[in-house]
Amino acid sequence: MAYFRPPGPAPDPQLVREFTQLQDQLRTQVRLEPPSSELRYIAGCDSSFPTPDTVLSVFIVLELPSLGFIEKVYHVGPVPLPYIPGLLSFREAPNLLHAYAKLRRQPDIIMVDGHGIAHPRRMGIAAHLGVELDVPTFGVAKERLTGVYEEPALTKGSITPLTDKNGERLGQVIRSKDKVKPLFVSPGHRCDQATATRLTLACLRGYKLPEPTRLADHWAEEFKKELK
DNA sequence: GCGACAG
DNA sequence: ATCTTGTCGC
Numbered sequence: 001m002a003y004f005r006p007p008g009p010a011p012d013p014q015l016v017r018e019f020t021q022l023q024d025q026l027r028t029q030v031r032l033e034p035p036s037s038e039l040r041y042i043a044g045c046d047s048s049f050p051t052p053d054t055v056l057s058v059f060i061v062l063e064l065p066s067l068g069f070i071e072k073v074y075h076v077g078p079v080p081l082p083y084i085p086g087l088l089s090f091r092e093a094p095n096l097l098h099a100y101a102k103l104r105r106q107p108d109i110i111m112v113d114g115h116g117i118a119h120p121r122r123m124g125i126a127a128h129l130g131v132e133l134d135v136p137t138f139g140v141a142k143e144r145l146t147g148v149y150e151e152p153a154l155t156k157g158s159i160t161p162l163t164d165k166n167g168e169r170l171g172q173v174i175r176s177k178d179k180v181k182p183l184f185v186s187p188g189h190r191c192d193q194a195t196a197t198r199l200t201l202a203c204l205r206g207y208k209l210p211e212p213t214r215l216a217d218h219w220a221e222e223f224k225k226e227l228k
Numbered sequence: 229g230c231g232a233c234a235g
Numbered sequence: 236a237t238c239t240t241g242t243c244g245c
Binding site for chain 1: 232233234235
Binding site: 047048049052055083092178179 | 236237244245
């Protein structure tokens with residue numbers, strides 16, 4: 001519900017320009033072909049904020065197709081930026097990279113909590129992480145950032161396209177559970193839409209969120225409590 | 229000029 | 236994301 005946003009401090013325009021440029025540079029490295037290797041291990045990641053200037057990031061790894069649990073790691077660090085729509089990756093990616101480095105099992109693909117190319121400049125956090133790690137990634141977001149779509153049918157598995165104003169497909173809107181708000185799935189890096197959608201559906205276990213992000217969400221909250 | 233705006 | 240209690244629907 002971000003219909004009304006309390007008038008907060010306006011983000012420094014100089015800083016916004018700076019990061020937008022970095023984003024446009026990273027964008028040139030994004031590739032959207034299907035993952036080349038076999039997809040046996042899938043990772044999920046998420047971040048929570050124990051304090052306004054501390055970010056806690058989690059990475060978990062599951063085995064496919066059983067969704068059996070393999071491992072979970074986390075890392076705590078400083079928050080480099082305030083939240084600015086469109087620049088989320090610069091706020092969370094640095095710490096996520098530190099968490100990723102702690103994994104013993106390298107995943108074949110990563111399901112990221114947020115958008116992939118369904119972003120104003122096609123560089124959502126999933127694409128950003130994919131490029132920096134050079135690992136296949138795709139995004140699963142709970143809310144729309146950009147693009148237009150038709151509400152998918154209320155039954156689980158219903159899908160409609162998410163497109164930009166030129167009709168270009170940015171992702172797919174997926175009903176992951178009967179009568180609950182749909183998910184926004186889009187490719188990140190070294191991943192195509194078909195793979196992103198197929199894996200999202202393959203990771204559903206009766207909940208709205210697919211297991212990788214649901215568990216990452218869970219542990220991000222759990223570890224946060226442990227700190228307090 | 230007026231909204232919209234991942235997590 | 237975070238702050239927060241009870242409450243409506245399946």
